[in-house]
Structure formats: structure tokens, C-alpha cells
Amino acid sequence: MPRIQPPAVLFALTGLAGLALPLVQLRPNRIVPGEGIALAGLPGGAAITIVMAVVLLAACLPRWTADLRLGVAIAGLLAVLLLLGMAATHLQQSGNALARVSPAVGFWLLLLAFGLMAADAVGRLRLSLTWRWAMLAGAVGIAAAILVSGILDGVSVMREYASRSDLFAREARAHLTLALGSLGLALLAGIPLGIAVYQSPRWRGPVLSVLNIVQTVPSLALFGIMIPVLGWVAATVPGAGAAGVSGIGAFPALTALFLYALLPVVSNTLAGLTGVPVAIRDAAVGLGMTRAQVLGQVLMPLALPVLLAAVRIVMVQNIGLAVIAGLIGGGGFGTFVFQGLNQTAMDLVLLGALPTVALALVAGIALDLLVQGTRRPAP
Template sequence: MSIAIPAGDRRAPSWRVAAVFAVPAALGASLLPFLSFRPNRIVSGEGILLWRPGTVGAEPLGWAALIGLAALTLLPLPQAARLALALAGAALTVALAGQGANALMAEAPDFARVSLGGGFWVALAFLALAAADAAARLALAPLVRIGLLAGVFGAAALALGSGALDRLSILQEYDANADAFDAAFAGHLKLVLGSLVPALLIGLPLGRLCHASPRARAVAVPVLNLLQTTPSIAMFGLLMVPLGALAAAWPGLRDLGVAGIGAAPAIVALTLYSLLPIVANTMAGFAAVPAHLREAGRGMGMGRRRLLWQVEAPLAAPVILTGIRIVVVQNIGLAAVAALIGGGGFGTLVFRGMGQTAMDLVLLGTLPIVAMAIAATVLFDAAIDSLNRGGPR
């Protein structure tokens, strides 16, 4: 998700705009349970409010500091200060959750669990949105954005490695499913990258052909639109039959991983879903190349191939890369559904958690998907911005 802010707008927003982020964060931390203490991993538990004095694990001083940080974002401060305050508030939110979990589990039996409550998620989400809004208004350089992303992920890794959050139920789920988590991570990357490569090999030439040939465009685009509107579950199901038949007819294909279930139908389906954004953005990118630059290239004696690689492709690259970004983020999410046909990925943890009514296991599969999508968005946006800044003015 991106926030549409005019580039270079470093002014502080009005209090109404800032309140969109600060007020929900403060109300979430104040009115909703910040943590949930449960006798075991499945049953529902008792909600723990952060501000209530005398409640085991509650931190009134921490709650006051968190509300204070959220309130400070309402002031007409420089955007860099708002960014720092929002990030500090998010870090404090996580630290309070870990501290509260440690206090609640100090005298609890080993099978008790402390889960993150609605107050935690609302506060963290809106503080993260406040940070994203401030960063967008700062119009940070691409390398600075990548550095900021690396800093946030590095801080998260340090917090996880420090042991301060180990008593939270989601970390206990990780300890119990570490091997499955590693396999899910590798499987998810396999699905995303395994579908991206053939989609690029097919989509980029097809997009170029559709740009040059109205007849090809009239045939290809409606077909791709039909594929894009097919529900993912239906697409996976439709591909199971022909791929299973191919594997039965040519047993050698099984050695290559082709089968009616597993990663093969998932990769084929994700590839088909990837074609429309890549083809459409490739057509749009080449269509946006100014005609006078093409004429200038021809006037310099450039042939068709040289004109493509030295003039048209560099100018169309930002738009094409935008389509690739859409595909990567889309497939990171869709790959979770592949678990229903044995495709692997983080969806295996999500659906296993749903089957066991273990919501922390569901979160263990969901949060990495969100993190991967955010990282991909920031990296691609930085690359696109770098191409735009380096283009003709």
C-alpha cells in the first residue's frame, strides 16, 4: 500500500490528517485488550488492558508513554520528527508486549499462552501508517528508503533474537514449528520466483508484440483478462486435471516435479495470473515513449534492435517495473492459497493453524507474507524511483 503525497511535501499535515493515525492508535491501546492470557494454545483467554493498575502484566507508565508519543504526532513537527516518533511508538508497543508477556508467564504453567490482543495490533498498525505517511512526505531518496527498511527489519531481528519476546505465544509456536517454518519460507520463495521467471519470459515479448500489433492485442488482452478474473481456487482445480494427466502419460515428467498436486499447478496458475499486469504495463511503457525520441534515434541511424535497447526499453523500464512489482506482491499473497493443493509455502502454517483453532500459528504464517510484500514494495518502488530520476527531464 502506498500513500499519495506530492513529492517533496515536507510540511506537517493538519491536525485532522495526523489524527487519522494518532487517535486510532491511542484508542486501540487504551480501550482494547493489549494482551490475552490463555490457559493453553486453543481456548479463549482473559483480555489484559495495558493501562489498568494492579493487573498482572499491565504497564500504566508504558501506556502513558505510548499515548504521549501518539499525541506528539499531532503537533506541527517536521516530518523527520514525526517519522522518529512513530517508529519509537511502534518499538515501544512491541517492547510493552514482550514485557507484559514475561510478567504474565512468570508464575504460569508452561502450557499457558500469552497472545497479542486487538489493542496491540491497532496501535502498531496505525503507528506504522503514521511512519509511512511521514516517510512519503519526506520524499526520501531510494537508497535512504532501502536503508530505513533494512533498519526496521534489523531492529525486528534484534528484538526477536534478544529473547525479550520469547514468552509470547507466536514465538512459542515458532519454536515448536521451526522446521516447518523454514520449509514454508523456502516453498513460498520457490512459488513466487518460480512463477515470476516464466511470466517475464512470456509477458515481456508478448507485451512488446501487443504494442506493435493491434491484431495481437485484440486477441491476447481479452484472454489475459479472462485468466485474471478466474478465482484462484478454481484455477488451481482446473490445472490439476491436465497436469495429472501429463504426469500419468509421461512418467518422466514426475521427476521434474510435474503432477496434479503440489508446486507445479501452483506455479502454472501464478504464472498465468502474472501475465496481464506484465503485458499491460509493457504496452503502456512502450506507448509512453515520446515519438520525437524515436525519430531522433532513427535520424542517428539506429536500426530497430538498437532503437529498442538504447532508447525505447530504458524509457519504458519504470512502467514495466511497476507491472513486475504488482505481480510480485500479488503472487506473494496468492501463493498462500497453494497450500490447499500441496504447493507448500506459508499457507501450510495458516491452514494448519485454522484447522487447530490456533490463531498464533495462523499469525506465524501470515506475518511473514505481509513482511515479504512490504519489503518487495519498498525495493521495487526505490528501483522505479531511481529509474525515473535518471531519465530525461
């Protein structure tokens, strides 16, 4: 009796639940609740349900190699997306132009099942760095191609997009500006600060304590605090308002994200520098390097992997947190999320949430690969 693979069983159960639950939801218009329709309830869906169930169960067998699993997972992901698009097109042919077809719990569970299977298989394959970069690029390329192809145009989220494509591009730029801009500012301020507290240990405790406290302020509260504080600054400090300081809008959002990003950058700069073995630092000084040379040629290059780990943390964290900027008029995908919440239009919420998740996922993986590329074996 061959042993079965526990992770594969988990993926299979998730997938089977997805097959049993509604794949899509059909609603008369974008606000009212509708009825769930399972894959089996669509024309030809019963046969596809059986095929998918068999494949998910077969993947539990230990004989399956990692590359076979990966192939099946990718095929499964594509199939689930195509089914969603086809279901949407089919269900909307029957008259009502206001009718909406949105992905339901079954769709998300199937996506999760095949996504986990793919991630698990990639982990087992122990691919080279180049291959993993290629796979990331491939995944992004295929996703873009599917979106551009129009297959999913019938799906509710894409219909929300269709009526807001100009706005979407603008908010996407605003979101990236917030996330990357705050990261850039945090690096500009945080790396020198990290170096400074490394060189004068007396300041380590106080500086890290303050940053720690900032980090513990809930994000909504921090954005809230910004409004009166910066509003007051803009009103009373001459020239501040003209320089862009204001209580609401992009400025307080950028400030809040910058403050959140500061702790990881400073503490990882410090950790990276203190992680360099004493013998190496001693040798650098003993051979006659100046302070700047020791820092620039030896300490910083050796601290780089730890610093990049901070960049990864901040990047993913800020892409997510930037959503809250929408609440105070800072722009970004959060604008859609909060508009959608106000109108109880879940499709509009998803139009803001899905790109945020995708962006964070891609940025996280890309920076992981970058960190692995710079890491060197211990001396």
C-alpha cells in the same frame, strides 16, 4: 488557536483505542479462547498508558516537525513490541507451561497507529532515495535484531515458531521459490510476448483478452482447475509426470501464479513501449538503427520504469497469492495458515500470515524505490 493536523488525529484515535482495548490475550492452552488484558491491567502499565496517550495527543499539535514525529513513531513501535514481549514473559511466569499469550486487538491498533505515523512522517520529510533505502534496511535490521534477541520468545507466535523452526525455514524457501520463480518465468515469457504484440498490433486485442480472462478467475478456483487438468496431463502425456508435472504440489501452484503474473508483465511491457514518443522512435529508425537496436538501445530502456512497476505489482501479488499454494500441497507459508485453520490454532495461522505480510511490504517498498531510481524526467 493553532490548527491541528487531521492525519495525526486519526493516528491518535487509533492509538487511544488500542490503549483502551486488550493488549494481549492469555489462554490456558493454544486452542481454547482466553481473557483479554489491557496494558493498564499489567504491572506498571497504567503509567505507560498515560504517557502513550499524552504523546499520541501531543502529536496532533502542528508545531511538531516531521523528524520529531518520525522519532516518536519509531520509539512508539519499539515500545509496543517490547511491551508485548514483557507482557508475555510476565504472564507466563505463573505456572501453566501450556498457557499462551498472544497479541490482541490493542497491540495491532497501537502498531498500526505508530506505523501510520512513521509512514506519514517519512512522506513529509521528502528524503533522498539513498536515505529511504537506508531507512528500509534499518527497519529490516531492527526487526530481525528484535526477533533474534529473544525479547518476543514468550509470545505465542514465537512459541509456535520454536517448535517448527526447521519447517519454517523450509516453507520460507518454498514460498520465495514460488513467488520469485513464477515472477521470473512470467518475465521470461511476458516481456517477449509484450514486445511481439507491440510489433504486431493485430494480436494485441486477442492476447490481452485471454490474459484478462485468466486474471478474473478467482485464485482458489484457478488452483482448483489446475488439479484435474494437470493431473490428467501427468497421467496421460508420456514423460510429463517424470518432468515434475502433477495435479497437486508445487507445479500447479507455480503454474497458477505464473498465469496471474502474465497479464501485468505483458500489458506493462506494451504500455511502456507504446509510451515512448513517436518522434524518438522515428529518430532511432531514421538514424539507421536496426530493429533490434531500436528495441534494445532506445525502446526497452525507456520502457523500463513501466516494466518495473509491473514487477512490483506481480511481486507483491504473488507473495500474497502463494499462500494459497498451501491448500494444494505446494508448500510455502500457506502450509501454516491452513494447518492452523484446521486446528483452530490462530497462533499457527499468524506464523504463516505475518511473514507473508512482512515480505510483501518490504518487497513493495524496495521495488517502489527501484522504480523511482530508474524514472527519468519526461523529454
